[in-house]
Amino acid sequence: MKRIGLYIHIPFCLKKCAYCDFYSIPGRDEALQNRYINALTLHMKTLSATMEDRAFDTVYIGGGTPGLLSAEMLTALMNGIRENFTLAEDAEITLETNPAVADEAKFRVMRSLGINRLSMGMQSSEQAVLKTLGRLHTFDQFAETFGEARRAGFKNLSADVMYALPGQTVDGLLETLHSLIALSPEHISMYGLKVEENTPFGRMGERLALPDEDTQCEMYARACELLEESDYHRYEISNFAKARYESRHNLRYWQREEYLGMGPASHSFVDGVRYSYPHSIEDYITALEQGRLPDVDSHVTLxxxxxxxxxxxxxxxxxxxxxxxxxxxxxxxxxxxxxxxxxxxxxxxxxxxxxxxxxxxxxxxxx
Ligand code: SF4
CATH class of the missing domain: 1.10.10 (Arc Repressor Mutant, subunit A)
Known part of the structure; x- marks a missing residue:
């Protein structure tokens, strides 16, 4: 059987962060979330036959904040995947979450559903920086959620941090990394802020007090040094892992291996064709509820x-x-x-x- 990855986009967040241009809808609209999970399941059913010759050895439930979904919704989603696709026995199944949207009880449900890796947004340990970013949590809440995930049995945890942020210094970034390393995640992603036009940060223009270019370079170089010294080897420009904990799913993207994307704004690479779905949850759900396949945005054979x-x-x-x-x-x-x-x-x-x-x-x- 051929091997493939599955990406499922969950476009819901409690509130939009000031820098983020990922497709997600703020708020807690449970009716919409339920309709969306049903639509995803319908979509899986329609794709099931074409995926018969493939085994999914990585699954990535990203967003958005998939950790926001209720235990029932997560159960329906994972059941949909197992009923319609073949999951490899050793599949890496990752779910993205944020502090304070999931607790130990929900993490236990996730583990029982076979989810074996969490990617958690930390971004910074500095409260002032978190506030500027519009994050809804403190570092203490991140550390508490991280501990809850460990107690629930997760042995593969990843955390995201950011650099080149407004108000951030080299020392501030290193302090963030020291605080994170003390928690001993298996994997760390460190992304530089990219100011996107259609975000509150983008609209601030020059008023956004970003570190200058030399400082940004120093941040990246010093952070890489600290992470390497702490046994996190850099395997990709922004990704660091303890031995054997590289993200198998993300490696697919960089190694040009196949993946199937589901949900608005998701991308796929199947049989040498790249395609994506438009950024509209309504269009996506409506098409599937009416028994049609969702329209695709772009469809390119390279x-x-x-x-x-x-x-x-x-x-x-x-x-x-x-x-x-x-x-x-x-x-x-x-x-x-x-x-x-x-x-x-x-x-x-x-x-x-x-x-x-x-x-x-x-x-x-x-x-
Ligand atoms: S929680 Fe993540 S996906 Fe949601 S708005 Fe913030 S950065 Fe974007």
Missing amino acids: TPAEAKNEEIMLGLRLAKGIVATDELQKKCENYLRYGFMERKDERIAFTTKGFLVSNTILAELME
């Missing part, structure tokens, strides 16, 4: 040249880099000479200095 470019763009995000063909070696000569890239046996990979300007270098490589 040419061999596009596939090759993608392989370079995505593969170079990984710390192990990609196999160095003669052509690539030639294109990268200067980056290798000036320490932006390095040879790792037969592969070429970014160094920390290279990761800091990877977007610029990738754009040059694609020309």
